[in-house]
Amino acid sequence: MYEKDVLHRRGQALEDEFFRRVDHKLGEELRAKMDRDEARIQLASATGFQDEELLDHLIDAGFSQASIAALALVPAVFVAWADGNVTPAERQVILHAALRRGVKQEPSAFAMLEDWLHVQPSDLLWSLWTEYSRAVYQSVKPAFAAILQNEILRLATVVAEASGGTFGRGQISPAEKTILDQIAAGLLVDD
DSSP, X not given: OHHHHHHHHHHHHHHHHHHHHHHHHHHHHHHHHHHHHHHHHHHHHHHOOOOHHHHHHHHHTTOOTTTGGGGGGHHHHHHHHTTSSOOHHHHHHHHXXXXXXXXXXXXXXXXXXXXXXXXXXXXXHHHHHHHHHHHHHHHSOHHHHHHHHHXXXXXXXXXHHTXXXXXXXXXXXXXXXXXXXXXXXXXXXXX
16 A cells, blocks of 8 residues: 555655646747747837737847847948958948947947848848848838938948958949949849
């Protein structure tokens, strides 16, 4: 009889432990889902987008409501990296643009930008920027889209001209020209 009680208690303890682990795992999954839903709501509020797929891509890439402003500087960053490294002049132009756009006041956005200037970002960031920019252009009036396009291309061109040519100014390398062409193509919106 004693052995039956011991076995029963042992079995009950194992069963209790199993359900405790299951409950813990389900609780973690629920918290993660709630956190992701909250992040999606905040990003939707910051961007005005309701496309859950785009919002999920942004979240997966590490963007939040506080850091989304850094995304506007992605084209300039890719131009800076076009020749394989970011020169001090290119870095200065990008950081000045970040200051004018308020990116420096958002620590997480500025940290992302700093990372991109120290370690070349992957092509996934370029794809995300392209997806995001198309969503932006489809959500604004054509006149405003043209202004945005001109500003993005202007900044990217200033970055490209920052380190080339006479006295370190003016000349755009073939690699930078390729990135500038890709930026222009990425900004084209299908009607």
